[in-house]
Amino acid sequence: MYSTAFVGHHLNRVAVMGGTHGNELSGVYLVKHWLQDPSELQRRTFTATPFLANPKATERCIRYVNQDLNRSFKKSFLTSKGTQDDLYEVRRAQEINQLFGPRDSADAFDFIFDLHNTTSNMAACLIVDSEKSVFTMHMCHHIQKHIQGPCPIYLLGWPEQEKFALLSVAKNGLGLELGPQPHGVLRADVLSHMKALVACGLDFIDLFNQGTSFPAFDTVAYKVIEPMDFPRSPDGEILGFVHPQLQDKDFLPLKPGDPIFQLFSGEEIFYKGDATIYPAFINEAAYYKKGVAFFKLEKCTFSIPPLEASATSAP
Template sequence: MFSECGAGLSFDSKMERVTLPQMSRIAICGGTHGNEMSGVYLVREMQKLKVDQAGSVSITTVLSNPLAVDACRRYIETDLNRCFTNALLSAPLTDSTPYELRRAQELNAQLGPKGSQEAVDVLCDLHNTTANMGVCLIFYSLDWITLHIYKYIQSQMTSVPVRAIQIDVPMSEAYSLESVGKHGFAIEIGPQPTGVVRADIFNMAKEAVDLTVEWIQGFNSGSTFEGGEVEVYTVAKSLDYPRDPATNEITAAIHPQLQDNDFKLLKPGDPIFLSFSGETVKHEGEELYPIFVNECAYYEKKIAFHLARKNTLTFPSLSVKKD
């Protein structure tokens, strides 16, 4: 019924249960983007309190991009969260190598190497978005550990929407920091402006991290977590803003009816942009779900929002593998 997937997974098809080794090392990272402040302050707080152990779990806390944090900028030379493909991690360093690529290789040496048995068991990277995304887990491979943690966080954080996005690319091409761990995911929470920390958003990040550690402790202690179903979103395409063909400047903003409505089904004919001259641009094509709507950092990437499909993933029960 279930195929083998993820790192080192074994699956008993008769019992519909996966067993995995105990997870002893996790990493909590913040400041991969230096102006996304929840992760920055949460990691600093954990370091100040010397939070490095929780029961059977050793916790490593990392400020991923310290120069960008000090400058309160997303990055110094290039986006660190696009530097973790196998090709970039193995690229030779020269005098012209961007700072972030050098830092990516340092993080890979500290927390990985990516794809190896020496890598941390779970890597959780904390991000903020200016879009109204609530709490969102982002991951690559179809990983039973990640899906169970997602289900657990979703079941406990009932006051805010908790959703997940799967990026469907091979792990060798996975470009963000969480791909360095044996199991990994980003926690994206918004809306929060860049360079700002909001108490409510910070507390959501802290609760999600606490629940992640709590789930891993429960798993290590021998608890069996029942299988089930979760909904995840996969990106189908990205839309840019309307632009002036002569100057390439944008000519419209996100329509008020779309603004702040991430994950709300977008149907053909629904308004998506409002031009500066007052004209409405409507959605064409299939019904899809908008995500990262009007994300500040995506202006430079020429992305107004992504459009995603919603899928249901089924996963088995999970327990620790007995020695």
């Protein structure tokens, strides 16, 4: 069933989050800028709230302090009784859930943008929880029509009981994953592109609030199948690296028999699947310790129903 949480409703509680990972600097510095001057986040019908998600990690320019904040919004974390012995990111997730949620409640924020960078060649990737999220899929379609360059849609597809990411706190949200950019580094082109994407998303919400309806459409999106690890020795040591022919080929077709890894000995490893897939997050630096060389994705076409104008649109 498609989510129609926003149909007929005015969105006025919108947040823009940066620094969920403290070394992904485009979002960090955009949010710091907007905290000083929020004028770029103002629209006719609302003003978005800038928020630095993980300030301790940001201060140290590291991904996280104790554990990944973007994996700390599981129900078990959010509902546990907080103590001083809790991991920092668990306490921070609980704070964010109280400020911008609580999740799945009527009081939760209408929308959250969560800003990320990746070392992978992901272009301007749009991360959505599911193709059933009608409002966010329409926003993605609007962004793809108005922003130059590829903006692939990456579907998390998490089961209801396994929500784990910051986006799940709000009624709906959009993750922006821009790269390639090294962690701990700012690139002018990537930061400018991220700013334009946020502005386009805010414009879409403003149009909806002012009474614009959006027709049905068909779209391509990529759904996660499973991760693929590097070749490893029995004791877990990496034996090779992403093959040169695969490197930087995010969202491009990978066919059975195509090379995916090259061992340090020079031997090539080939993809043994029985169907074409579309890899993403290829050679992401932060995923080495997670045992992920890339994610295997399925390319899908979806029919998205129309989005009706807000019944409480601005005059």
